[in-house]
Every structure is written in structure tokens, then in C-alpha cells.
Amino acid sequence: MTDMAASLQTVRADPHLRAALEHLPYGIALFDSGLNLVLANTIYRVGLSLPPALVAEGTPLDAILLFLARRGDLGPGTPDVLADQRRRLIAHEPATLTQRQSVLGRHLEIHTSSMPGQGLVISFSDVTDRIKAEAALEQINHTLEERVDDRTRALTLLNAELEKARAKADAANHEKTRFLAAASHDLLQPLNAARLYTSTLFERTRGTPMADIAASIDASLNAVEDIMSTLLDISRMDSGALKVTLSNFNVLDLLKKIEIEFQPLAREKDINLRVVGASLIVRSDRLLLARVIQNLVSNAIKYTRPGGRVLVGCRKRGKNVRLDVVDTGIGIDRHQHNLIFTEFSRLEPGARIAPGLGLGLSIVQRILAALDHPMEIDSIVGKGSRFSVSVPLISGGGRLEPIKEDAPQPQPHSQFTGLNVLCVDNERNILDAMSGLLENWGCEVRTATSLKEIAQLNMLEGWVPDLVLMDYHLEQTSGLDAIEWLKQIVGGHLPSILVTADRTPAVRRLAETRGTAVLNKPVKPAPLRALLAQVSKRGG
Structure with missing residues (x-):
């Protein structure tokens, strides 16, 4: 078996x-x-x-x-x-x-x-139960795949709609910024002429009742300019047009330039403005950081009573440099510190002392957020305020000898007597107003609306300008290219100031790479006088 x-x-x-x-x-x-x-x-x-x-x-x-x-x-x-x-x-x-x-x-x-x-x-x-379970699982998988496909299609459509909406919003922002830039340029042109005419009127009527009227007109025009410039800056920042360009630079040099810019305004208000500190190399966007300090210094002067002091300084703090703007002004209650950064928000004491819309510190906050620079506020009501910004210090950048703290002294108008100034602008009324102001300071002025007009009138034959004030937006070329052409004509060296309503950092950077100073329209007499003295080397 x-x-x-x-x-x-x-x-x-x-x-x-x-x-x-x-x-x-x-x-x-x-x-x-x-x-x-x-x-x-x-x-x-x-x-x-x-x-x-x-x-x-x-x-x-x-x-x-x-x-x-x-x-x-x-x-x-x-x-x-x-x-x-x-x-x-x-x-x-x-x-x-x-x-x-x-x-x-x-x-x-x-x-x-x-x-x-x-x-x-x-x-x-x-295996009936197993087959039923497999069939049910297959049905579930099929249903799940269908649901995933449906959801994917819905998300794809939603993303497409969101992309369209984003593109539309970006286009609207870009168009808004472009429109505001164009509109501000067109509006600042006549405003610039009005400021220059008013300044000339004020200086020629100094000591008479008409001077008070001219000063009131100038103050009103100044308020209009500040509003327009600030709204344009906020629009540019909110639309994403603000670009940060980091570089290493001497922060004390930046502060000294700001001192030169605001010294005339401080003297007019009988305020002692000083810059102290040491030469320290920092890393930041120089133009944007300058804008922050400018706004802080402007506010400090604005809210400090005559006879007060404004101190701008820099000091090393660990791996950073702390920039301080200290004033003996009205001060801010500590419970209201956050309010001062809100657009169109002004505290009652400040509103009584100085006009404005309360936009300057809103711009400061936006710029510092883009730069990633922290800011501190220390203030006592009735005694003053300290605004401090921390900027990265470049190790090994060196510590130079402190620059003397002596503030520039007022310079008489006669310092510009005999200074040959060539003014080029495509607006004839601006040229007339600028000519009147400069001639009142003793300058010999020639004006032209274009390079073509300079050539046709043989304007440079037998006459060499000591300095040129050049508009940026000319009819057939840019002001910077026009300056280069003029330098070749006069032999290479020609001190120049670019006068423009375009306040974008790109224009300022381009001008500075070519060794040309920048003055924004509308032109104010005090900054113009200070810049003329600096560029022409007639500081007295």
C-alpha cells in the first residue's frame, strides 16, 4: 500500500x-x-x-x-x-x-x-466576503479618485482665478504707481515754479509786510509738496515697488549730509542741530536709511520749540550701530507710541505745534520693515524724545577719527556773487523762477530748455558755467546724459546738480554713480543754497 x-x-x-x-x-x-x-x-x-x-x-x-x-x-x-x-x-x-x-x-x-x-x-x-470587501474598497478608491480629481480640478480653477486676480491687482498697483508718478511729476513742475517765485518774492521783500505774505504762501506750498511726496512714497511701498539695495558705507558721512540739509531749517526755527559720533561702517540701503533719518530729523525739528536742541548721533552697540535722533521737544506719552505710526494719526499736542497729515512715521515704519532694522522709542512728555535705529556693523570696517561737531554757520548770499550757473529745464516758467532766485543771490545765470537750444544760441561760446542745474526729464534725453555731454563741451570737469521730481532710489543711485548731486522738486531755497555751496566749493 x-x-x-x-x-x-x-x-x-x-x-x-x-x-x-x-x-x-x-x-x-x-x-x-x-x-x-x-x-x-x-x-x-x-x-x-x-x-x-x-x-x-x-x-x-x-x-x-x-x-x-x-x-x-x-x-x-x-x-x-x-x-x-x-x-x-x-x-x-x-x-x-x-x-x-x-x-x-x-x-x-x-x-x-x-x-x-x-x-x-x-x-x-x-471568499464571498473578501470579494465584496475588495469590490467595496475598489469602489471607494474609485470614488476617492473621482473626488480627488474633482477637487484637483476645482483647485486648479481656483488657482487660475487667484492668479488672474493677483495679476489684475499687480497690474492695477503698477498702473496706480505709474499714474501717481506721472501725476506727481506733472503737479510738482508748476509747484516747483511757484516755490521758486515765492522764494524770490520773499527775499526781495524781506523786512516789508509783503514778506509775511510770501512766507505764508511758501508754507502752504510746502505743505502741498509734503503731502504729495509722502502719498507717492506710500503708494510705491505698498505696491511692492520699493527695492532694497544693500551696501557698506560710512554712516557718519550720511548723517553729516543730513545735517547740511536740515541746518538751514533748524536755524530758521532757532534750534541747535548737531551731529556727533564716530566713523563706522554699516550695511544697509544707504538711500532708504537716509530717508528714515531725514524723516526723524524733520519731525524732531518740527516738534521742538525755538531755543531747543536736536542731536543726531551714532554709536557702536555690540554687532550693531545705533543711530539716535534726540530732541528736547514736546515728547510722546508711552501709551501712544503705537499711534504715531498710523497713517493720518496725529497726537493733539503735535497738531497744535506743527501742521501735517501724520504720514512721515508711517513711511519710516514701512522702510525699516523692508530693511529689517529695529527701532526703539524713548520719550518723556514735555522733555523730549529719542528715536533709535539699529543697523548691522561691518566688522573690521575701521573706526576713524571723529568728525568735528561744529555746525555750519549761516552764509551770506554774497558767497555766490559771480557764480556762473547754467539752468536747463523743459519748463520755461521754472527757468524764469530759478533764474530770478539765483540772480538775487548774485549768480550769473543762463537758461535753456534743451541741449539743442544751448547749441543753437551758442550759449557756451565765451562763457563757461561753474555749475549746472539740470532737470532729469528732458524732451529728447535724460538730464544725466545731458550733463555728460556738457562736460565734454567744457573740458571734462563740471559740478552738477540734478533737479528732479522723480524721487525713486534708482534715479538717485544712478546720479550718484556719475558724481552728480540730487535735489528734489519742488526746490526749497535753503537746501538749494546749501547744495550750491557744497558743489561749487563756496562754503565761505
Whole structure:
């Protein structure tokens, strides 16, 4: 007897093994080498829905297969042929695995394992629940994919709409900035002429009642200029047009230039303005940092009463340089420090002392945020304020000898007597006003609206300018290119000042790379006088 036969005989005779087969979770049937049924458990009979006669011991496998084929379990076709095909497959393959649906609608996974000449084992598992779970999972996955696709399409459409809205907003901001720049230039041109005429009127009527009227007109024009310039700056910053260009520079040089700019205003208010400190190399955007200090110094002078003091200084603090603007002005209550940075917000004491819209410190806050420079405020009501800005110090930049603190002394108008000044601007009324002011200071002035006019009138024949005041926006070229042309004509050296309503840092940087000072329109007499003295070397 073979091993398989012996095993079948053992199973047939052992009641414990037969009981164990009954407790298996799947159907099982054992066939001998002649493919006759030895035994089958209940799950096998019930799962295949076989009549009791077909699970009796000794039932041929052919009979079971023919029954199943006739019932349709083996698929469409002739039952005898289907049964024979199935028997051949089982007999010739060591093992098979098939899956089909029973007449009861259950999904069965059927395994056969045979050894030639020794017998056959057939078992099956009911995988209906598994198939349903897989189908449900597939449906869930399909539904999830559809939902993901729908969500992706929705997000894509939303992103496209947001991109369109962003592009539209950027275009609107750009257009607004462009419009404001163009409008401000057009408005500042006549305002510039009005300021120059008023300044000339004031100086010629000094000591008479008309001087007070001229001073009032000049103050009103100054307020208009400040409002326009500030609104343009805020618009440029909010539209993202503010560009930061970092460089290393001597911060004390910057403070000294600011001192020269504001000294005339301080003297007019009888305020002692001083700059102290040492030469320290810092890293920042020089023009934007200058704008911050200018606004702080302007506020300090504005809110300090006559006889007071304004001190501008710099000192090393660890890895930074602290720039201080200290005044003996009206001071700010510590509970109101945040309010002073809000647009159009002015505290009552300051509003009584000086006119304005309260926009200067709003610009300071925006610039410092762009530069990432922290600022501190220390103020006592009635005693004064200290605004401090921290700027990165460049290690190894060197510490130079402190610059003397002596403030510039007032210079008489006669210091410009005989100074040849060439004024070029495409607005004739601005030229007339500028000419009147400069001639009142003793200058010899010639004016032209273009380089073409200079050439046509042979303006430079027998007359060499000591200095040129050049408008930036000319009809056929830029003022900086025009200055280069004039330098070639007069022999290379020609002190120059670019006079422009364009307040963008790019224009100022371009001018300074060419060694040309910049004066913004509308031109104020005090800064013009200070810059003339500096550029012409007639400081007295």
C-alpha cells in the first residue's frame, strides 16, 4: 500500500481525524488513487450543494463533476465535455486554483492537490466576503479618485482665478504707481515754479509786510509738496515697488549730509542741530536709511520749540550701530507710541505745534520693515524724545577719527556773487523762477530748455558755467546724459546738480554713480543754497 493510501486508510479509521476535518473552516474532500471519494466534511457538501448520494464513500469524482457541469457550475457548454476537461486538468496538474460562483451566489476559491497514482485532495474556501470587501474598497478608491480629481480640478480653477486676480491687482498697483508718478511729476513742475517765485518774492521783500505774505504762501506750498511726496512714497511701498539695495558705507558721512540739509531749517526755527559720533561702517540701503533719518530729523525739528536742541548721533552697540535722533521737544506719552505710526494719526499736542497729515512715521515704519532694522522709542512728555535705529556693523570696517561737531554757520548770499550757473529745464516758467532766485543771490545765470537750444544760441561760446542745474526729464534725453555731454563741451570737469521730481532710489543711485548731486522738486531755497555751496566749493 502506498503512503497516500495508508494515509487515507488512517483518516477513514480514525474518528478523531474525521471529527477534526468537520471542524475545519473550509470544505475538504479526499479521493483515493482511483479518484473515488474517501470522505468529505459537511462544509464541502453544503458549500457545493451536493445531494447526500454524491458525498457517500466511494462516489467517483466523475459523477460529482458531471453533476456540477449539468447544474452550470463549470460554465457554459456541453456537461460531459466540461466534466471531462475538468477531470483531465485535475489529473494532470499537481495543483490547481480556480475561483467561481456557486448556484447559491457564493464565491468559492477551489484548490486541488494530486500526486500521480496516490490520490487527490480537493478543498475550497468561501471568499464571498473578501470579494465584496475588495469590490467595496475598489469602489471607494474609485470614488476617492473621482473626488480627488474633482477637487484637483476645482483647485486648479481656483488657482487660475487667484492668479488672474493677483495679476489684475499687480497690474492695477503698477498702473496706480505709474499714474501717481506721472501725476506727481506733472503737479510738482508748476509747484516747483511757484516755490521758486515765492522764494524770490520773499527775499526781495524781506523786512516789508509783503514778506509775511510770501512766507505764508511758501508754507502752504510746502505743505502741498509734503503731502504729495509722502502719498507717492506710500503708494510705491505698498505696491511692492520699493527695492532694497544693500551696501557698506560710512554712516557718519550720511548723517553729516543730513545735517547740511536740515541746518538751514533748524536755524530758521532757532534750534541747535548737531551731529556727533564716530566713523563706522554699516550695511544697509544707504538711500532708504537716509530717508528714515531725514524723516526723524524733520519731525524732531518740527516738534521742538525755538531755543531747543536736536542731536543726531551714532554709536557702536555690540554687532550693531545705533543711530539716535534726540530732541528736547514736546515728547510722546508711552501709551501712544503705537499711534504715531498710523497713517493720518496725529497726537493733539503735535497738531497744535506743527501742521501735517501724520504720514512721515508711517513711511519710516514701512522702510525699516523692508530693511529689517529695529527701532526703539524713548520719550518723556514735555522733555523730549529719542528715536533709535539699529543697523548691522561691518566688522573690521575701521573706526576713524571723529568728525568735528561744529555746525555750519549761516552764509551770506554774497558767497555766490559771480557764480556762473547754467539752468536747463523743459519748463520755461521754472527757468524764469530759478533764474530770478539765483540772480538775487548774485549768480550769473543762463537758461535753456534743451541741449539743442544751448547749441543753437551758442550759449557756451565765451562763457563757461561753474555749475549746472539740470532737470532729469528732458524732451529728447535724460538730464544725466545731458550733463555728460556738457562736460565734454567744457573740458571734462563740471559740478552738477540734478533737479528732479522723480524721487525713486534708482534715479538717485544712478546720479550718484556719475558724481552728480540730487535735489528734489519742488526746490526749497535753503537746501538749494546749501547744495550750491557744497558743489561749487563756496562754503565761505
